[in-house]
Amino acid sequence: MEPVIQLKDVRKVYRMGSEKITALNGINLEFEAEKIYCLLGTSGSGKSTLLNLIAGLEKPSAGAIIFKNQRIDKMDEKRLALFRQQNIGFVFQSYNLLPALTALENVTLPLIFRQVRPKERKRRAAEMLAAVGLKDRLKHKPSQMSGGQQQRVSIARAFINKPSIVFADEPTGNLDTKTTYEMMNLITGMARENRQTLIIVTHDLEISAYAHKIIKMRDGCIEKIEDNNPIFNKEDNVNE
Amino acid sequence: MSIADIVAMAIKNLFKHKVRTFLTVLGVLIGTTSIISMMSLGLGIAKTQADSIASMGDLTVIRIYKPWNGGGSDDKSKPKMDDAAWETFKKYDGLSGVTPMLSVSLKSVSGKFQQYLNFYGVDMSQMEAVGYAPKEGRLPNGDDKNGVLCGYDVAFNYYNPSDRNWWNNREWWSPWSGTPDTRTPVIDIFNDKIQVSVDDSFGDKNPIRNSSKNPPKPITIIPTGLLDYSYTGDNNSVYIDLDLAIKLSNDKQKWNNATWTPSGGTGAKRRQNSGGYDQFLLKFKDMKYVIPALADLKSQGYDANSMAESMQELQKQSQMIQIILGALGSVSLFVAAIGISNTMIMSVYERTREIGIMKVIGASISDIKRLFLLEAAMIGVFGGCFGLGLSFLAAALVNKYGASQMLNVIGSYGPRSQEVKIAIMPIWLCVFAVGFAAAVGLISGYFPARRAMKLSALTAIKTE
Structure with missing residues (x-):
């Protein structure tokens, strides 16, 4: 199958004063469509940097990042914005919802940027929030919701545009175990349902169980790529 | 999006930051108010001055006077005021009418009343074009034998020479007082018979003449129209056909020469009518034609005058005032612009x-x-709109309470009968102010x- 994203010899070097820190050192990777990937590594292993590069949030120091025959690393800000708008969804560890907006408005935002009509986007956002189990929280502001609920809003926002790739950067870092499983079930379930590529960045081995492929990273290099038979609905039996 | x-x-x-937005808008409001008030004040001053000039005379008129030569012989260096000159005057761009004026002072008698009147011989066909519109009656035309146009004061100035108290009993009125004219005319110019003669003793009970000759027969004038009060013109004058004026002028010359004895010795001789006119009146379609024509006339040596000249001077002056006032006003708007910038930078950080x-x-x-x-522009527009409202209020207050004092300060002259507005807010100023505030917002943002x-x-x- 044709890969959705290809990384060819990608390097990323940060300059900290006079010191150079190599965050990524010659990464070669291919991500196939409709598969779930897990970037596993300790902090400082370069996994977040890699994700930022693929999402076009940062530029590589060397190498090429190709998304469906387009060089992401060569795009200017305008095209990157369009690229993210059309192809990418984001779930963050810290949810990153806009505090002044309600759940519904937060989920609507990506549609606003894509100039979807108000009626249509309201309907779709409400549907999406219902799908993540927040049917009765539409008018709530982030401050009025629990961490799990906020992350659900963030998931709804990431998926509402039906992007071809969804990034999840430590999506469960701030959540308890029970909620972690709920979130992971939700994210992976949605990715499967919409036949999307899901790239999860985590340091949590348990979460990697959801992935088709586990990419282990260490010191800016790929240590190992493991194939995995992904689990689907993992139930939390710790508390039961 | x-x-x-x-x-x-x-x-x-x-709306999320109500207080901050309010304070920034307040800054723009004050800035806009100050700039609008200053400009409307400047416009008001300019308008008042222009009005006072305009009320004193038509701005599109040039008057050319015969050079005064001190009673001596004609100054050869000065251009002649004759028919040839008349022809050249007709060629000016934007001219709507031109007439020569030949003045002759004649004694006029109506019943027991009499007075000396200034008669101006004019080209009657041009009267309307040079701006003479009777407030009563009509302009004389070719069919009227001895048809004339009377100045505003003519009917009031007749007096009975045998009434010793006529001067004391005379009614007075000045248009500058702003009160309506309540005088009763001494004669009814449209119905009473009015005769004029070149003979100064005409109508006197015991005419004193040092000539045995009989004076020419008096003629009867028929007023067809009455002019309104003129702030610049001669109100005690009568406009007659040019040909009649020339004839009367010549008759008077002959009669004077026949009756007058030189007192300054044999060398002194009464001024001869050199065939020129005393004045030319040129009226233009617009003030913009007046200035070049005036300059041209002056370069030829004519003694030409126009209110447009003082107007131009005044315009320069009030433009200066407006620029100064505008600059003063814009200082606070500039401060407000910095306020907007600051607010927006804070907002970006936040x-x-x-x-x-x-x-x-x-x-x-x-x-x-x-x-x-857009957020910055909105702050500008809100501030601009509220500022506009406040300016209207300020202008109304100034116009109601401060106008007359202000007028004294700026030294405006002219009749005070009309309502004076010291602050003027034309539509363009309103649009400009709000647009400017929005632009300030945009630039600062x-x-x-x-x-x-x-x-x-x-x-x-x-x-975080």
Whole structure:
């Protein structure tokens, strides 16, 4: 199958004063469509940097990042914005919802940027929030919701545009175990349902169980790529 | 993002920080108010001065006077005021009418009343074109034998020479007083018979003549129209046909020469009518034609005058006043602009994270830029609109309470009968002020907006 994203010899070097820190050192990777990937590594292993590069949030120091025959690393800000708008969804560890907006408005935002009509986007956002189990929280502001609920809003926002790739950067870092499983079930379930590529960045081995492929990273290099038979609905039996 | 969405979001953001928005808008409000008030004051002063000039005479008129030669012989260096000159005057651009004026002073008698009147011989066909419109009756035309146009005061100035108290009993009125004219005319010019003669003793009971000759027969004039009061013209004058004036002038000359004995010795001789005219009256379609024509006439040596000249001088002056007032007013708007910039920069700092999130989930950089620019422009527009309202209030107050004192300060002259407005707010000033405030907002918001636009999404998101 044709890969959705290809990384060819990608390097990323940060300059900290006079010191150079190599965050990524010659990464070669291919991500196939409709598969779930897990970037596993300790902090400082370069996994977040890699994700930022693929999402076009940062530029590589060397190498090429190709998304469906387009060089992401060569795009200017305008095209990157369009690229993210059309192809990418984001779930963050810290949810990153806009505090002044309600759940519904937060989920609507990506549609606003894509100039979807108000009626249509309201309907779709409400549907999406219902799908993540927040049917009765539409008018709530982030401050009025629990961490799990906020992350659900963030998931709804990431998926509402039906992007071809969804990034999840430590999506469960701030959540308890029970909620972690709920979130992971939700994210992976949605990715499967919409036949999307899901790239999860985590340091949590348990979460990697959801992935088709586990990419282990260490010191800016790929240590190992493991194939995995992904689990689907993992139930939390710790508390039961 | 669609425009409607950007507008909605901008309004939401402004309302999120009510106090800050209010204070910034207040700054713009004060700035706009001060600039509008100053400009409307400047316009008002200019208008008042222009009005007072205009009330004193028609701005589109040039008067050319015969050079005064001190009673001596005609100055050869001065151009002649004759028919040839008349022809050249007709060629000026934008001319709507021209007439020569030949003045002759004649004794006029109506019943037992009499007075000396200034008769101006004019080209009657041009009277309307040079701006003479009777307030009563009509202009004389070719069919009227001895038809004349009377000045405003003519009917009031007849007196009975045998009435010793006529001067004391005379009624007085000045248009400058602003009160309506309540005098009763001494004669009814349209119905009473009015005769004029070149003979100064005409109508006297015991005419004293040092000539045995009989004076020419008096003629009867028929007024067809009465002029309104003129602030510049001679109100005790009568306008007659040019040919009649020439004839009367010649008759008077002959009669005077026949009756007059030189007192300054044999060398002194009564001024001969050199065939020239005393005045030319040129009226133009617009003031813009007046200035070049005036300059041309002066370069030829004519003694030409126009109110437009003083008007031009005055315009320069009031333009200067307006610029100074405008500059004073704009200082506070400039301060307000800095306020907007400050508010927007604060806003960008505060919303760094928000901007980052928006970028990551698909906002384009132009969306972000537009959002910030619009917020800044809105502050400008709100401030501008409220400032406009306040300015209207201020203008109304100034006009109601401060106008007459102000007029004294700026030294305006002219009749005070009409209502004076010291602050004028034309539509263009309102539109300009709000537009200017919006522009100030946009400009002050530009750099903050660029800053927001250039924020790296990644660093923005990491900011807590």
